[in-house]
Structures are given as structure tokens and as C-alpha cells.
Amino acid sequence: xxxxxxxxxxxxxxxxxxxxxxxxxxxxxxxxxxxxxxxxxxxxxxxxxxxxxxxxxxxxxxxxxxxxxxxxxxxxxxxxxxxxx
Numbered sequence: 001x002x003x004x005x006x007x008x009x010x011x012x013x014x015x016x017x018x019x020x021x022x023x024x025x026x027x028x029x030x031x032x033x034x035x036x037x038x039x040x041x042x043x044x045x046x047x048x049x050x051x052x053x054x055x056x057x058x059x060x061x062x063x064x065x066x067x068x069x070x071x072x073x074x075x076x077x078x079x080x081x082x083x084x085x
Contacts, residue, residue: 036076036084037068045079046070 040046049070053060062073070077078085 032084033069036078036082039082039084040069040079043079043082045081049077 049063050065053063053065053070057063063077064071
């Protein structure tokens with residue numbers, strides 16, 4: 001086969017000098033939800049709505065409290081005074 005087998009020929013020419021290798025995995029870090037939760041901790045409107053939903057869930061059928069956030073029809077509820085809006 002000799003030089004007609006290009007892959008084997010190429011592999012046989014790899015130098016013995018080994019250099020270190022490393023692999024890097026980069027992942028985005030979204031801080032939006034963390035920042036939103038920090039804002040909501042101090043939001044009177046948020047706490048008032050949470051209390052209303054918890055005490056009378058049948059009046060708030062489109063609302064759901066999950067992971068410390070309020071969802072309205074599957075979307076995150078934002079306080080009208082929130083700078084994220």
C-alpha cells in the first residue's frame with residue numbers, strides 16, 4: 001500500500017514530540033433570573049400578589065408560583081415598576 005494509503009502514511013509521520021493539550025468548555029451564564037429574584041425580594045407588589053395567589057388560588061387561575069417567581073399564563077410576571085420591563 002505505501003503512500004497510497006494516505007491516512008496510515010500521515011499517521012506514520014507524526015512526530016514523537018508530544019505537546020500538551022487541553023480542552024475548554026465554555027457555557028453562557030445568564031444572570032437575568034438571579035437579578036430578577038433579587039429585585040423581587042424588595043418588591044411590595046410582588047409580595048402582595050404572592051399572598052393573594054396563595055390565599056385565593058381560584059381567583060388567580062392563570063397565575064402559578066414556581067421557583068420563587070410568579071408566572072402568568074406560562075410567562076414570568078414582572079412588577080410594573082421593575083427595570084427589567
